[in-house]
Amino acid sequence: MRIIASGEIDACLEDRAVLETLRHAFRSNTIAPRTSPIPIDRPDHLTGTLSLQPAWTDFAAQGDVSRGYVGCALSLDLPEQPGLASSLYLLFSGSGGQPVALLDGMRLNAWRTSALHALAAGYLSREDTSRLLVIGDDPRLPRLVSAYAEVRNLSSVLLAGTSQGTRSRIGGLAALRDVHVGETGDIRTALDGADMVCIAGLDHQAGHLDALAALDPPAGCHIDVLDPSAPLPELLLQEARLFTSDLAAPPLTGLEWAADMKELTRGSKAGRRYYGQRTLFLPGSGTGLADHALAAHIFLKT
Template sequence: MRIISSGDIDTSLTDRDAVEILRQAFRSPVKAPDPINLNISRPQDLTGQFLVQPVWSDFAGQGHTDRGYIGCSLSLALPEQEGGSSNLYILFSGKGGQPIALLDGVRLAAWRDAGLHALAVAYLSREDAQRLLIVGSDPRLPRLLAAYSAVRNITSVLFAGTDKEIRRRIAGMPDLAQITARTTDDIGSALEGADIVCLAGKNAGTNAWADLSRFDPPAGCHIDTLFADPPLPEMIWQDARLFTTHLGSAPRDGCEWTAGLTELAMGERAGRRYYGQRTLYVPGYETGLADFALAAHVFLKS
């Protein structure tokens, strides 16, 4: 069995490749049952969660087992990890059943998340989108911004509440050298010129969400949130055209969800219907299909 490290994953993928791999994955007939989410009872209110997401090639549909894989994402989240998790991805041969690769699940997840959000941006933001506002701080932002830039010509980024070290890492990425980056404390004014808004979580230093009670992006803006429960005004939930990862596991009840990435990739539903429409992408927790597609690609390339 091959051990595939974070460095192996990085050298096997590009941002543009990751987006296209995921686009094809959402068009493919692979089998992805519902994830299994288990609570791990531990003393002193230290209950953990173990998420298991198996996926396999459509062997019955293709009529043979000469090609294809069986994969499973394993994610363990414990309170003492402070919001992080331990992740592994194991890939089996679809023909013989033997384990053929064990991948660094944390790095695979970083590429997966960036690719999923960039794929949503490709379908839902305006093609002429250039100006990006990032509100909050998240360690995935450097990879995410590189993925955004693979699908849109991002030329200007405003950071509000983003950690200084994350901004430094972004400034040092050669692929992002064309971007003009600044910081702001005035989210209201920054929104007026934004083509895309990324809600990246709580502010660095304060560990609290920015005040979004008057969050009102301009017409035509795409809103991309990295979390399933952003504190957006109810008006945004009602006004924007809503999209998520999988319609069957939309993260918020009582909303009119338009499509998941499968419907967009298959051309079954339109993304942006007109230039001035506001769109909102909220991720779901089902990521097994995306993990499977990227893991298989990395195995073949590494």
């Protein structure tokens, strides 16, 4: 069994190939059952969780087991270290059942998340999208912005509430060599010129929640929600055309979801219906299908 560390994952991947791997995965018949997090009792009445995200090739539909894999993402989140969940991905041979690879789940997560959101943006944002506004901070943002640049010809990236370290990493991206990268503290004004908005982790002390409560993107804007806990305005959720990764388990109930990634990639449902329509993408918690596809791609590339 090979152990594939973060450096090896970065060395063998590039945005275009990862985007196409996920596009193919959503069009495939890969089986990805949902599982519930397993509670782990800790001292002082605290509880951690162990989450499993299994997936495997549809061997029955395929008619043989000579190709394909069985995989499972394992994520451990303990209350003593909030926000620092550790994860691994275990990949088995579909023919013999032997484990073939153990991958760094954190790095797999960064590549999968960025590709998922960028793939959605390729279907949902306007083709002439060039001005990106990022609100908040997240260590995956440099990877995500690089993937955005693969699906849209960006000319400007404005960062609001993003840490100095993240800003420096984004500014140094090869994919943004000819792109203006700046920062702003005036989110409301920056919104007026944005073609696409990414909502990342928000700083409760910096007034970002107030700005988000009044979030009113211009007509035709695509809103990509990286932070699933972001409190989105009810009016925006009612007016925008909503999309998620898997309609079998949408992230919010009581809303009218237009389509998921399977329907978008297969062309069975439309994305943006007209130029001035606002679209919003909020993924669900299930990542088994995308993780399985990307882990197999990495295994074959290393």
